[in-house]
Amino acid sequence: MQVEVVDAKFHGGSHSYSFSPNGLDIKKGDYVIVETEKGRDLVKVVSDRHMVSIDSLVEPLKNVVKIAEQKELDEAKNNYQKAEKLFPEAKKLIDEEGLEMKVISVECNYNFSRLTINFTAENRVDFRDLVKKLAEHFKTRIELRQIGPRDTARILGGYGPCGLECCCHKGFGIDDHISIKMAKNQGLSLNPNSINGICGKMLCCLAYENKYYTEVLKIMPKVNSIVKTPDGEGKVMYNDLLKQIVTVKFEDEDSSEIKEYNVSELEVKDKK
Numbered sequence: 001m002q003v004e005v006v007d008a009k010f011h012g013g014s015h016s017y018s019f020s021p022n023g024l025d026i027k028k029g030d031y032v033i034v035e036t037e038k039g040r041d042l043v044k045v046v047s048d049r050h051m052v053s054i055d056s057l058v059e060p061l062k063n064v065v066k067i068a069e070q071k072e073l074d075e076a077k078n079n080y081q082k083a084e085k086l087f088p089e090a091k092k093l094i095d096e097e098g099l100e101m102k103v104i105s106v107e108c109n110y111n112f113s114r115l116t117i118n119f120t121a122e123n124r125v126d127f128r129d130l131v132k133k134l135a136e137h138f139k140t141r142i143e144l145r146q147i148g149p150r151d152t153a154r155i156l157g158g159y160g161p162c163g164l165e166c167c168c169h170k171g172f173g174i175d176d177h178i179s180i181k182m183a184k185n186q187g188l189s190l191n192p193n194s195i196n197g198i199c200g201k202m203l204c205c206l207a208y209e210n211k212y213y214t215e216v217l218k219i220m221p222k223v224n225s226i227v228k229t230p231d232g233e234g235k236v237m238y239n240d241l242l243k244q245i246v247t248v249k250f251e252d253e254d255s256s257e258i259k260e261y262n263v264s265e266l267e268v269k270d271k272k
Contacts, residue, residue: 002051003061008034008043011080012107014154014171021049022063031068033110038143042068042076042110076110083108083115086138090117093137097130104147105155108140116143120152153199160197160205167204168197182206185213187241216241221268228267231259 005018006026019034026032030045054061068076083106091103094117104118115138127144134142147155150168157169183195183206197203220239221227227236227248234248237258246266250257 001054003054003057004049005052005057005061006032006045006049006064007047008032008045010041010043011076011110012155014168016046017043018052018057018061019043020061020063022065024064024067026064026067031073033065033068033072035062035065037062039109039113040065040111042072072110079108079110079112082112086115090134090138093134094119094130097127097133099125099127099130101125101127104152112140114141114143116145118145118147118151118155120148121146149199150201153197158198160203161194162205166197167208168199172204172208178202178204178207182210182213185210185217187239213241216244220244220263221246221266226269228269229259229261230265233269234259 004021006021007016007018009016019032024032026045026049028045028048031042032045033040034043087103087106090106094101094103099121100123101119101121104120107116107118108114115134117134125146131142131144134144153166154168158166160166178201180190180195180202183190183202186206186209188195195202195206220241221236223236223239225236226233227246229248232250234250236246237249238247239245240247244263245260246263247258247260248266250259
């Protein structure tokens with residue numbers, strides 16, 4: 001069975017979630033009010049309406065309530081800015097409790113009926129009394145959310161070892177499973193300094209780049225295999241997976257020579 005959905009993202013979020021358009025004429029780029037388990041919130045639609053299998057939905061499908069009006073967009077903008085400015089205040093209140101927590105960010109929903117404080121901690125923290133104190137101080141419902149190093153990097157941003165902005169901060173790779181095999185497919189050194197990002201976890205880019213490398217590896221000869229080239233048979237010394245160029249070594253009794261070929265010019269003779 002299939003159902004009609006639109007995909008949308010919450011403010012500051014990188015993950016997209018599916019909602020029922022509920023019969024409304026919704027288009028990509030619209031801002032809409034949706035039902036969530038924590039109440040109503042504002043989201044940005046990132047896809048047009050489309051059909052999906054009901055079995056592919058992770059959670060029960062929630063409805064779009066209405067297309068957001070300009071006054072609701074203005075309200076949301078003001079509240080988001082208000083929440084950001086509460087960071088020092090929230091941090092001070094938490095520090096006064098003496099809890100081993102590090103505040104990462106302060107967020108709210110569009111109408112400020114819920115304030116979410118993201119934090120990191122080495123161990124589990126009992127913050128029941130803190131929640132009451134924060135709710136009394138900020139006059140709204142409080143959610144304290146403990147996050148890991150990858151989500152911390154996603155929220156704060158930064159620059160990876162490649163010199164570019166972190167993929168997770170831009171929304172790339174965060175929904176993908178990342179494995180050591182992906183690094184091997186790229187021929188990378190398995191040194192943690194080479195394959196880990198600033199969060200200390202494996203680089204997000206390994207996941208969304210992996211499809212390309214997996215496909216290219218199918219057509220590239222293995223290193224040390226014997227290939228037939230336009231200049232005779234030689235041994236594969238190196239594969240440039242991005243350029244799809246193969247470095248081949250020729251040897252005879254008197255000399256050795258190294259040449260490069262596009263993979264389309266080669267025929268694999270023997271694999272070792």
